[in-house]
Amino acid sequence: MKVTVKSNDAKPTATPVLVVLAHEGGALALPAGVELAATAAADFSGRFRQFRWCDPVKGVAERVLLVGLGAREDAGSENLRRATALAVKGAESLGLKRATIHVSSEVAEAAGGAEAAGESVAEAAVMAAYRFDAHKSKPKKVALTAVELQGPGAPFKRGATRGQALGEANCFTRDLQNHPGNVVTPTRLAAEAKKLATGAGQVTCKVLEESDMKKMKMGALLGVSAGSREPAKLIHLVYKPKTKKRGSKKIAIVGKGLTFDAGGISLKPGAKMDEMRYDMSGGAAVLGLFHALRAVGCEHEVHGVVPASENLPDGLATKPGDIHTAMDGTTIEVLNTDAEGRLILADALCYTTAKIKPETIIDVATLTGAVIMALGHELTGMFPTTDDLRQRLTEAGDAVAEKVWPLPLLDCHKDQMKGASADLRNINSPGQGNGSTSGAAFLSNFVGDTEWCHLDIAGTAWGTLDRDYVGGAMGTGVGVRLLMEFLRRR
Known part of the structure; x- marks a missing residue:
């Protein structure tokens, strides 16, 4: 899988799905220019592993996937890995070729800082996409081939580079x-x-x-x-x-x-x-x-x-x-x-x-x-x-x-x-x-x-x-x- 990393401050690019990770009871931290209908947020509590697919009313994403991290005090690196993995599998299940995962500063801080968050998200994205079909005569074609990670600045990118390497080594x-x-x-x-x-x-x-x-x-x-x-x-x-x-x-x-x-x-x-x-x-x-x-x-x-x-x-x-x-x-x-x-x-x-x-x-x-x-x-x-x-x-x-x-x-x-x-x-x-x-x-x-x-x-x-x-x-x-x-x- 191809993994790219961008800062949250960078100009948004079009994507088949924008994944937004959120804490339970916390406000949704959407990227600039993305808006959802009021009912979308009302139906999403942010509890751990909760899914909510939305059609945005504004922005460059064709669809938005909200994934819950659970209570902020519990939402460390492991919850971040698991939520990221759920998002990757969700995008694959819809046959999407690309996905963008947005990690806000608040989410990164709760996971141990921007660098730690970048590492967790990247390794989970790579590991969640793993499949073993080397000996299948007709292996199922993989849909999701690229993931863009958005996070807070250079430390997030540093962590994501390490996380990708760790994920690939695990696979x-x-x-x-x-x-x-x-x-x-x-x-x-x-x-x-x-x-x-x-x-x-x-x-x-x-x-x-x-x-x-x-x-x-x-x-x-x-x-x-x-x-x-x-x-x-x-x-x-x-x-x-x-x-x-x-x-x-x-x-x-x-x-x-x-x-x-x-x-x-x-x-x-x-x-x-x-x-x-x-x-x-x-x-x-x-x-x-x-x-x-x-x-x-x-x-x-x-x-x-x-x-x-x-x-x-x-x-x-x-x-x-x-x-x-x-x-x-x-x-x-x-x-x-x-x-x-x-x-x-x-x-x-x-x-x-x-x-x-x-x-x-x-x-x-x-x-x-x-x-x-x-x-x-x-x-x-x-x-x-x-x-x-x-x-x-x-x-x-x-x-x-x-x-x-x-x-x-x-x-x-x-x-x-x-x-x-x-x-x-x-x-x-x-x-x-x-x-x-x-x-x-x-x-x-x-x-x-x-x-x-x-x-x-x-x-x-x-x-x-x-x-x-x-x-x-x-x-x-x-x-x-x-x-x-x-x-x-x-």
Whole structure:
């Protein structure tokens, strides 16, 4: 979708629909020259998500759509995103080719200021227009191809530029999630990563092949991929700012890239196994993050590491009881081959700590179904090692409506992961519970003293509530906007 931005002071241009966002009980702030019949305002209260189509009596708009933001004190950035998304979908439903969205100074102020409002409106406009029909033989033609955003001055335009980039990165991530496993393989994921580095001087990419992993003794990752004919890949993306500022950090984001997970020998039930194409959502989020960094950048040196593999029950597949050795020499007894994500992440975290040596590591993974039992689909489980990291990620998640929630990780949980026949076991004993925590406890063995946080996105990656601009049955692209906001605030 083409997005253009104009100041509210600019001369109005003709449009098939003018969208006006308004608070509940507040006065309608119409652009100059636009007038509505008195009955239009009388029928519109501004309650959250209220729609009112109007025929203007004066002005350059063919029709006007009023969308309610709710009470002013509640009408922050999330309400603004959702109202914008409703407007975009409304214009599409009428088959309109263009739409203009007007954001008054009052609306922008309630959403955190002109720049924040511009970001929210632009990302919502892009994300609401998302559709996945890449594999339809006759996809439905998109009507709405252009949106003009009107807001208060240069700060609004600055925010809208960033918001558009974030929205596009989210949609890129959702595409990776939604493609079937026979399309997005480890090889395809690596190819997409390489494309992100093409023509982007600040982004570079290298891909380690299985032969490289064998030399580096990544037995955990290779053990998972042994049952698949698709070769594993270890993707390493790097973003470097043009100028290194005082206080900038080296931060690594590690994303689980299981492009399809059948469970291996510990085979999953057939019902909903098709959803296991989403098991690479953490890796997709890392690629989406670099898609955004290409466009808007940040002050920090950012490394993205994605171990990519399939987990299938070939004759060479890991068997329950097998023992593998990770890159750092740690031996792991594999008691359940369906707890494979932590195995490929183990080697990726070893690689990150040994080769990159960042100040902070965040891993993002669809690691456990247990996190859905604990938190549902609307909250990402968070296991930070420092209070500072917990606070920063919480604030970033609240700002972009990708909320995170801290879960406990104690020494007793780490003790549960000690193995009988090896240093570690990949699952804890039946009856101990705390499935999400046990996964984090396992991973904690591979980060040393580095500040670290594990984000379990098994619930939030798909199947979330429909929030107008994101959510529903398919991938959500979760993590991209959260991590970009974290990097900005850091």
